[in-house]
Amino acid sequence: MKYISTRSGAPDLEFEDVLLTGLSPDGGLYVPQAWPQFSKNEIRDLRGLTYAELATKIMLPFMGDSIPKDLFKKIVEETYAEFNHRAIAPTKQIGHNQWVAELFHGPTLAFKDYPLQLVGRLFDYFLTKRDKKVTIIGATSGDTGSAAIEACRDRDAIKIFILHPQGRVSEVQRRQMTTVRSENVFNIALDGTFDDCQDMVKALFVDEKFRDAHNLSAVNSINWARIMAQIVYYFWTGVSLGAPDQKFIYAVPTGNFGNVYAGYAAKKMGLPVEKLIIGSNENDILTRFFASQNTKGTMSMAPVIPTSSPSMDIQISSNFERLLFDYYGRDGKAVAGVLEDFRHNKTVNFGHECWQKMRKIFECYRVSNSEINSAIANVYKTTGELLDPHSIIGVVGGHKGHTNPANIMVALATAHPAKFPAAVVEATGITPNLPAHLADLLEREESYDVLPNDLDQIRDYIVNTLKKK
Ligand SMILES: *Cc1c(COP(=O)(O)O)cnc(C)c1O
Secondary structure: OOEEEOOOOOOOEOHHHHHHHOOOOOOOOEEEOOOOOOOHHHHHOOOOOOHHHHHHHHHHHHHOOOOOHHHHHHHHHHHHHOOOOOOOOOEEEEEOOEEEEEOOOOOOOEOOHHHHHHHHHHHHHHHHHHOOOEEEEEEOOOHHHHHHHHHHOOOOOEEEEEEEEOOOOOHHHHHHHHOOOOOOEEEEEEOOOHHHHHHHHHHHHHOHHHHHHOOEEOOOOOOHHHHHHHHHHHHHHHHHOOOOOOOEEEEEEOOOOHHHHHHHHHHHOOOOEEEEEEEEOOOOHHHHHHOOOOOOOEEEOOOOOOOOOHHHOOOOOOOHHHHHHHHOOOOHHHHHHHHHHHHHHOEEEOOHHHHHHHOOOEEEEEOOHHHHHHHHHHHHHHHOOOOOHHHHHHHHHHHHHOOOOOOEEEEEEOEOHHHOHHHHHHHHOOOOOOOHHHOOHHHOOOOOEEEOOOHHHHHHHHHHHHHHO
C-alpha cells in the first residue's frame, strides 16, 4: 500500500514513513492510493470478533509489508487491553434504532485515545527498528494533547511538545497535560486560539531546516495512522448492530474533520453508511458550507467563539482537505490552489458540483448552547445516559438527520462527561465522577510555559529545550 499527498507535490510513501512524517513536505496530507475493500461476506465474518481482532483485520491492508502480521496483532491487542471497559467501545441504545457509541473508555477519556494509544506504540516499534529519535510537535484544542502525551510519555525515542490555546481548554483538559511528570513531555500555553496553535505547528513543519534538524513528527489528526485507527470503531459498531445487513447513519461531533472523515473512509471500504451527519457548535463554518441555500459551495472563515465544547472550537478543519482531494478527482494541484486561495482570502468557492456531490453523503447541523443543555437533560432523563457537551452535539445532529427510521443512527460519544463537568452539572444537577485513575487530578502539580503567538519565539523555545535535554 502506497500513500500519496493531497497536493501531489511529494513522493509516494509506505505506511512506515507516513506514520513517522505526519504532514507531507508539500503542505498536503497523506491518503492511501486506493481504499481496501471489504465485501458483504467479509464484513459478516467480522461478527463475534473482539475489538482488537476486528481492529487488526480492518487495519492490516493499510500496513502493507511494513510490519509482520503477528507482531501488528500483538501491538493492537496490547493497545486496547489497557482500556477501562471490557467492550472497548460499547454501544448504548437511546431510542428506536438510535444508539450512542461510547468512545471515552481510554486513559484520557476522549475518543482520541483510540487512535493515539496505537500510534504511540507504532512509533516506538518503528523508531526502535530504525534506531532513530523524533521530536513530536502538536497543537491541541484540548483532547489531542493529553491523549498524545499519554501515548508518548516515557518513550526514549520521543520528545513531545504540545501547544494549547491559553485559557481556552477546560481545567480537567489542561491538567491532564500539565500534570504528567515525564522527562520527555513539554507543554506550551500559546497566547492565541487553537487555529493559531495549528498554524504554528504547520509553519514549523514547512521550515525544512528546523524539521530535518530535529526529526519533526506529528501526531495531530493530520497523521494518517490516526484516521486509520478511527475507521475501526465505525466497523465495530456497524457490525455489532447488524452490518452489512442494515444501513447506517453516523452522527459525529466535528472539529478538525478527522473523525467524520474516518466514517467516510469506512463507507468507501464497504460499510453500508447512508449518511454522515456533522454536528457543529457555534463555530459553524461547516454548517454554513453545507447549508442548502449556499448553492455556490462557498466556505468562509469567521472568528472562533469559545463554547462549552472547546475541542470543536475550530474554524479550519484540516482533514477536509482529504475529502476535497477525492471530490476533486484526486487532482492535487487543484486542491493546493484552492486551499492557498482559502488561506489567503479566508473565503473560497469549492464549486457547485463538488458541493452538490458532498451533500449526497454529508449533512451538517449547528447545535446551540441552549439545545446542548436541554438535550443533555433530556437524554439523561429518558435513558440514564450522561453525555458531555461534545457527545450531545452528535446526538442532537443525529436526531435531526435520522429521517428514515429504518436506518440505524449511531451517534459517536467523543468524551467522558467528567471531562466537561460544568455543562453536565448545569443540565442535570449531577456531578460526574472522574474514573479512579484520575481521581486526584485536581491536586496534582502542574508544569507548563506561556508563550506569545510568535513563530520565532516558539522555535527558539523548542531548540533551547532540546539542547538542555
Ligand atoms: C477532537 C474532538 C472532537 C472533534 O473531532 P475531529 O476529529 O477533530 O473532528 C470532538 N469531540 C471531542 C471530545 C474531541 O476531543
